[in-house]
Amino acid sequence: MSYRSGFITIAGRPNVGKSTLLNALMGQKIAITSPKPQTTRSRITGIINDEAYQMIFVDTPGMHEGKHLLGKTIDKLAVNSIQGVDVVLFVTDRHLGKSETKILNYFKAISTPVILVINKIDLLKSKIQTDEIILSYINAYPFKEVVPISAASVTNLDHLKEAIYKYLPEGPQYYPEEMVTDQTDNTLMAEIIREKILYHAQEEVPHSVAVVIESITPNEEYNTVDVTAIIIVERSTQKQILIGSKGEKIKKIGTAARRDINKTLDTKIHLSLWIKVKKDWRNNPNELKRYGYQDE
Ligand SMILES: Nc1nc2c(ncn2[C@@H]2O[C@H](COP(=O)(O)OP(=O)(O)OP(=O)(O)O)[C@@H](O)[C@H]2O)c(=O)[nH]1
Ligand SMILES: [Mg+2]
Structure with a gap:
């Protein structure tokens, strides 16, 4: 059996569970997830190695019509991410509708072979419901395979990997075996802080937030790492x-972020959070670049 390798883009509407799927495939947290749409803002890779293959998964922001320059930039990134890859997973959690049809038009x-992935089947009452969703897509696009899964309960993911494998070309091992992602620890830390803001803040606030790591300093006396992060609103x-009454909200966010970073990166950090106001940064091309948001 020859060695196969390739890039697999995980695409779909916001909130369908793309990042949850990436983490479930990897068996570890690479991308942040949340019940709010438009959680992911950049392209994040997760690499799986096996004797027979290397699969490089690319998680993308949910495709949607953005109002701000930030939204437009990340939508363009998502659309660009289906180019030049070996397999595309189209992830959905409902019947074919207008926004799904728009995405299928990009395909x-x-x-590239596109696999229809019906996610969140744990929420469906019967197999008939799954079949109905599948049927609504069948005439809309010539999908190569259809795989119902639950990313949250890690159901049918082996079947999904088998389906992907069929369409991978023979190829080299692109990345060294120990490499699981191209995302730096620094970016993951900033993302985890943003994730906690998505959970703890309401309404439009989470979408108006960017997080940057300002400094990381090892503290030899306490055997910890001092991390300072800036939250931009x-x-x-x-x-x-975000500060909340008597600073209680920012404290909650900080504690949740510190715990998650310690667990995810297997380290012990001390976290200081600062909040800065940058008027209308989501429409400012220079600020977008500064916070790491690009369309390719
Ligand atoms: N019940 C159930 N919930 C799921 C499943 N997969 C994901 N979710 C939930 O769906 C929500 C969105 O998940 P994400 O992984 O952040 O979705 P996404 O597609 O990456 O969203 P964007 O980054 O905004 O495009 C979260 O609350 C997840 O916990 C699943 O298989 N079953
Ligand atoms: Mg996501």
């Missing part, structure tokens, strides 16, 4: 919301 411009009212 019509590429010749658009308005001073948002800053107040």
Whole structure:
């Protein structure tokens, strides 16, 4: 049996469980997830090695019509991410609708094999419901395979990997075996802080937030790493919301982020959070670049 390798883009609408799927495939946290749409803002890879293959998964932001320059930038990144890869997973959690049809139209411009992945089947009451969802897509696009899964309960993922393997070309091992992602620890830390904001803050606040790591300093005396992060918001009212009464909200966010970073990166950090207001940063190309948001 020859060795196969390739790039697999995980695409779909926001909130369908793409990042949850990446983490489930990897068996570890690589990408942040949340019940709020538009959680992922950049392209994140997760690499799986086996004797027979190397699969390089590419998680992407949910495809949607963004209102701000940030939204437009990340939508473009998502659309660009289906180019030049070996397999595309189209992840969905519901019947074919307008936004799904729009995404399928992007696929019509590429010749890459597309696999239809019906996620969240744990929420469906019967197999008939799954079949109904599948049926709604069948005439809309010539999918190579259809795989119902539950990313959250890690159901049918082996079947999904088998389906992907069929369409991988023979190829080299692109990345060394010990490499699981191209995301730096620094970025993962900033993302985990943003994840806790997605969970703890309401309404429009999470979408107005960017997080950057300002400094990382080993503290030899306590055997910890001192991490300082800046949370950028658009308005001073948002800053107040994030601070909360007597600073309780930012404290909660900080504690949750510190615990998760310690666990995910197997380290012990001391975390300081600062909040800065940058008016309308989501529409400012220079600020977007500064916070790491690009469309390719
Ligand atoms: N019940 C159930 N919930 C799931 C499943 N997979 C994901 N979820 C939930 O769906 C929500 C969205 O998951 P994400 O993985 O963040 O979705 P996403 O597609 O990456 O979203 P964006 O990054 O915004 O495009 C989270 O609350 C997940 O816990 C699943 O198989 N079953
Ligand atoms: Mg995501």
